[in-house]
Amino acid sequence: MKKLTPYAAFASSLTLALLSNYLHADSVISKETSDDDIYELVVTGAYVKEATAVAPTQASLRSTEPQSMITRDFIELAVAPTAEYSRIVNIAPSLSGDSANGPGLSETKTTLRGFSDDQYNITFDGIPWGDTNNPAHHSTSFFPGTTIGGVVVERGPGNASNLGFATFGGSINLFSKKPADELGGSIFASSGNWATHLLGASFETGRDKEFHNTAIQLNIQQINSDGYLSLNSVTSNNYMFKLTSDVTDNTVLTVFSTKNDIKYASPDNSSGPTLAQIALYGNNYSLNNDPTSFNYVGYNYSHKQTDFSYIRLESDWGNGWNSDNHLYTYAYDNQTISSTDPTGATAPGTKAGPKGNKDIPGIDKQNAYRVYGDIFKLSKEFSLGIARVGFWYETSDTDRHQYDLDLSLGLVPDPRETKPAPVQYPSVLFDQKSKYNTLQPFAEFEWKATDSLTVTPGVKTVSITRSVDAIVNQTTRLPEDASVDYNTTLPYLTVNQQLGDNLAAYAQYAKGFQIPDLKSFYITDPTKNSSEPQLSTNKQIGIVGKAPSITWDFDVYNIDFTNKYVSNGLSGSDAAYINVGGVTYKGVEGQLTYVIGNGFSVYTNGSINQAKSLTTDKTIAHSPDMTAALGMLYDYGSWAGSLIYKRTGEVHQTEYDPTNPTAFDAYKTPAYDNVDLGIAYTLANLQGGIKRLKLQANVFNLLDSQQVTSISTGKTALYDQYLHQAPRSFQLSMKADF
Numbered sequence: 001m002k003k004l005t006p007y008a009a010f011a012s013s014l015t016l017a018l019l020s021n022y023l024h025a026d027s028v029i030s031k032e033t034s035d036d037d038i039y040e041l042v043v044t045g046a047y048v049k050e051a052t053a054v055a056p057t058q059a060s061l062r063s064t065e066p067q068s069m070i071t072r073d074f075i076e077l078a079v080a081p082t083a084e085y086s087r088i089v090n091i092a093p094s095l096s097g098d099s100a101n102g103p104g105l106s107e108t109k110t111t112l113r114g115f116s117d118d119q120y121n122i123t124f125d126g127i128p129w130g131d132t133n134n135p136a137h138h139s140t141s142f143f144p145g146t147t148i149g150g151v152v153v154e155r156g157p158g159n160a161s162n163l164g165f166a167t168f169g170g171s172i173n174l175f176s177k178k179p180a181d182e183l184g185g186s187i188f189a190s191s192g193n194w195a196t197h198l199l200g201a202s203f204e205t206g207r208d209k210e211f212h213n214t215a216i217q218l219n220i221q222q223i224n225s226d227g228y229l230s231l232n233s234v235t236s237n238n239y240m241f242k243l244t245s246d247v248t249d250n251t252v253l254t255v256f257s258t259k260n261d262i263k264y265a266s267p268d269n270s271s272g273p274t275l276a277q278i279a280l281y282g283n284n285y286s287l288n289n290d291p292t293s294f295n296y297v298g299y300n301y302s303h304k305q306t307d308f309s310y311i312r313l314e315s316d317w318g319n320g321w322n323s324d325n326h327l328y329t330y331a332y333d334n335q336t337i338s339s340t341d342p343t344g345a346t347a348p349g350t351k352a353g354p355k356g357n358k359d360i361p362g363i364d365k366q367n368a369y370r371v372y373g374d375i376f377k378l379s380k381e382f383s384l385g386i387a388r389v390g391f392w393y394e395t396s397d398t399d400r401h402q403y404d405l406d407l408s409l410g411l412v413p414d415p416r417e418t419k420p421a422p423v424q425y426p427s428v429l430f431d432q433k434s435k436y437n438t439l440q441p442f443a444e445f446e447w448k449a450t451d452s453l454t455v456t457p458g459v460k461t462v463s464i465t466r467s468v469d470a471i472v473n474q475t476t477r478l479p480e481d482a483s484v485d486y487n488t489t490l491p492y493l494t495v496n497q498q499l500g501d502n503l504a505a506y507a508q509y510a511k512g513f514q515i516p517d518l519k520s521f522y523i524t525d526p527t528k529n530s531s532e533p534q535l536s537t538n539k540q541i542g543i544v545g546k547a548p549s550i551t552w553d554f555d556v557y558n559i560d561f562t563n564k565y566v567s568n569g570l571s572g573s574d575a576a577y578i579n580v581g582g583v584t585y586k587g588v589e590g591q592l593t594y595v596i597g598n599g600f601s602v603y604t605n606g607s608i609n610q611a612k613s614l615t616t617d618k619t620i621a622h623s624p625d626m627t628a629a630l631g632m633l634y635d636y637g638s639w640a641g642s643l644i645y646k647r648t649g650e651v652h653q654t655e656y657d658p659t660n661p662t663a664f665d666a667y668k669t670p671a672y673d674n675v676d677l678g679i680a681y682t683l684a685n686l687q688g689g690i691k692r693l694k695l696q697a698n699v700f701n702l703l704d705s706q707q708v709t710s711i712s713t714g715k716t717a718l719y720d721q722y723l724h725q726a727p728r729s730f731q732l733s734m735k736a737d738f
Contacts, residue, residue: 049599133400138306215243234263294341323378388444393439443458530563678698
């Protein structure tokens, strides 16, 4: 195959330097590279324990914004086999999030620099994905940890070619594994607390040199768990397929597809028990076996089915011309039955039934969408640098509803059959179809100003059309048929200065944006809304250093979030969403790995983060004031181990309200800690065709910390809901490679 000319090192490219190539104990990355060259990484046959090979997180010397690259080796050793991306990225500076049901056993919303889950992008193999009502994410619904080859956290909007609906806060970039060169396969299993079991298998055809160098990769797994939270059981199945082929001497084809099916028992309001419930039943109270209770397990369950597929063509056209095209689709279908109030604040009696009855009110909830998109990039190399142009087009169709149910009358087999006739309020909370279309063309030029200085200006235009066609619209409970256009232009400028073979500095000025939430259509006349999306202005500088025994980096950032989309406070036909106020984010971040020798390395990272409202000059809710990590790593011969400590700073759980200032500090949770331990032993060349057998033990939350991680305010303080850290747990694992 003719080697593809890589896109040069711009932010989203460079971040991938050590990832997506599935690192093994006998290989080490020996050069930096870009995302378009990600599977062409050079590896050596000898295992040299340099800092770049063992670091849990690190930045590239060619980076143009703060980043943390996380390798597959670290994921396998230190992260729960049952986990998904939220647990993986939690090691990085400025990131926080915790699963109350146990590692990977419930959805987790990760915070990045104080930006919430819907304020930054998550991509998979370069494709942004997320919900269609707002760009939030369901961490357990698409990509289990066993299918992730590596992760790059980008704390910034990147360059103009970075794509997504929330470049606003940055990106978490997930990558699939590289298909193996040789025929082989694996069987893997894990077992741990709360009757948690994982069983899976993978298969590799190896590269068929007689048929276009084609390689196929398959992965299948199942997770079953009772969960830490009472009766919050989980069953999850995932199937994955990947093919790569050199269809011509100059073109590489990649086909990827995954399907996930997950069923779990949990109330739709999964914000935790009240203090009264905790006193009676413990921190983990959620569901029970009492059919007269809102918390009855038979009244609270969900079934989610998702799929994600793409076809990618990378072509070298000669004379410096290269193209890269992703054609993709993904879908999410959530069917939920749930009671309306697990806190006890609401007395029994359905909205549809007579007053004073003792029946259990519930909901039939659906959120189903299908997304189609295409990402096209074209580059041309010149003597002065590389020009890149392209576009992102995406369209979606969403069908959402929520119907009132009397759960004590019994449940029909298919929740969709509960749709009332005629469809009208009050039996229908909403029955809504929505759609968006976006076109985002971009252009940038990576100017090689000198042999050591790279300057990349760029620009992207954003055009989004949102529309709603509702029989009964959410909140207003009225019919709605409306469409609104949103448009903006975003400039970018990044600089990377190589200060020697092992030292580099970077700077970034970039505009980010966030698509307006669909809730802005929950008014009488959405056409009165502002057409300006929320915007951020990112200014940050950093420095990166690397040597055989150490890798480190440090950055300082300042982000101005403006045009915050808020209600004007009016009602009826005067109600509208307008751009007012915003938030200023400031902070410092750093990460370091040092190789001591004899297989030992130490790791640390930290951040000091500030996120203050421009309106109140107070810290915004759900924004930790710091993060820190400290760890010891070991890798020598057949043994490997990790001991990782992570601290998440104090958090205000509510926004500051001048009419009730005491609540601001009353709902402030203190910092909490977590310590994870992993130990692995690998045997080689066993009988029965087993090439490697890895036996592993992991202990999560080793010190059994059970601090409050979240408080959701209720109708009164008696009905506030609390989530705690899941207690100490373990998982024993094995993986046999054939």
